[in-house]
Amino acid sequence: MKPSPIVPTVDFDAGGVQHGFLRLPWSRDESAWGNLMIPITVVSNGEGPTALLTGASHGDEYEGPVALVDLARSLDPADVSGRVIILPFLNYPAFRAGRRLSPIDAANMNRIFPGQPDGTVSQKIADFVQRQFLPLADVVLDFHSGGKTLDFVPFAAAHALPDQEHEARCHAARDAFGAPYSMTMLEIDAVGMLDTAAEELGKVFVTTELGGAGTATARSIAIAKRGVRNVLIHSGILAGEVVQSPSTRLDMPSADCFVFSETDGLIEPCVDLGDRVAAGDVIARVHSATRTGEAPVDYHARLSGILAARHAPGLIGIGDCLGVVATLV
Numbered sequence: 113m114k115p116s117p118i119v120p121t122v123d124f125d126a127g128g129v130q131h132g133f134l135r136l137p138w139s140r141d142e143s144a145w146g147n148l149m150i151p152i153t154v155v156s157n158g159e160g161p162t163a164l165l166t167g168a169s170h171g172d173e174y175e176g177p178v179a180l181v182d183l184a185r186s187l188d189p190a191d192v193s194g195r196v197i198i199l200p201f202l203n204y205p206a207f208r209a210g211r212r213l214s215p216i217d218a219a220n221m222n223r224i225f226p227g228q229p230d231g232t233v234s235q236k237i238a239d240f241v242q243r244q245f246l247p248l249a250d251v252v253l254d255f256h257s258g259g260k261t262l263d264f265v266p267f268a269a270a271h272a273l274p275d276q277e278h279e280a281r282c283h284a285a286r287d288a289f290g291a292p293y294s295m296t297m298l299e300i301d302a303v304g305m306l307d308t309a310a311e312e313l314g315k316v317f318v319t320t321e322l323g324g325a326g327t328a329t330a331r332s333i334a335i336a337k338r339g340v341r342n343v344l345i346h347s348g349i350l351a352g353e354v355v356q357s358p359s360t361r362l363d364m365p366s367a368d369c370f371v372f373s374e375t376d377g378l379i380e381p382c383v384d385l386g387d388r389v390a391a392g393d394v395i396a397r398v399h400s401a402t403r404t405g406e407a408p409v410d411y412h413a414r415l416s417g418i419l420a421a422r423h424a425p426g427l428i429g430i431g432d433c434l435g436v437v438a439t440l441v
């Protein structure tokens with residue numbers, strides 16, 4: 113396979129703190145021999161595991177970026193045993209545009225792994241992560257939230273995995289994160305995800321959904337900041353004790369978790385995030401946005417549990433995810 117065109121300005125084998133860039137040649141109208149400069153921090157000290165920490169895989173999700181710029185600025189190499197690679201803005205063009213997808217190539221960073229060294233800008237970034245970072249990493253923490261169109265109860269997540277020992281390591285790291293909810297997550301479509309790429313290499317992989325609606329809150333950011341340090345402590349990279357707090361275990365046992373809208377219109381939430389629901393309960397109704405006097409369309413929970421995710425904007429389109437009901441373990 114071709115070499116990556118990305119040139120890091122940091123040395124992954126050097127000790128101490130380095131703040132730099134992944135420099136990706138990007139020739140365009142505004143800059144003929146220009147580059148995309150993706151910020152990166154490496155903090156390294158002696159022997160120990162390597163953690164890869166990523167935020168803004170989707171550019172409109174903010175807890176990860178805030179927690180990771182904070183960590184990059186404050187992490188003292190004297191406190192580290194091993195190495196921490198911090199990429200707060202993985203899909204940097206999307207992050208700068210405040211969008212889920214890259215404005216350059218419309219790529220969804222979490223659907224294009226393993227990437228391609230001679231592909232589009234986003235494919236080149238994914239390829240660099242796949243071939244340069246994943247082999248170095250023992251643990252991967254990839255922050256997500258709902259972005260502009262979804263909102264979540266704050267949870268850390270790991271997947272059900274075929275290898276029980278591997279699954280146990282991932283679930284232990286998820287539980288160490290210490291979010292208010294800890295989810296065993298089912299993906300609608302796991303092809304091309306960083307999650308799948310890391311898991312296929314046997315890495316400890318933890319992801320999150322910490323909020324959404326295109327913003328972050330003081331509470332969700334505090335969860336992110338505490339969680340990333342907890343995962344580093346759990347991995348043996350930072351000294352100290354994991355800060356424990358109560359966490360509710362959730363599961364997504366089947367595709368019945370998901371409720372998708374089959375109508376366009378004005379959404380009326382009937383339960384809020386975190387509320388208990390029983391199978392058959394109306395979780396939202398969709399009213400006509402074009403005329404009065406019409407009955408709304410009701411959408412029902414198909415499982416009993418809590419409302420773990422909901423559509424964020426006030427208008428919904430046909431095919432949009434209206435809500436997710438997770439079961440209580």
Ligand SMILES: [Zn+2]
Nearest residue numbers: 170173256257
């Ligand atoms: Zn995301």
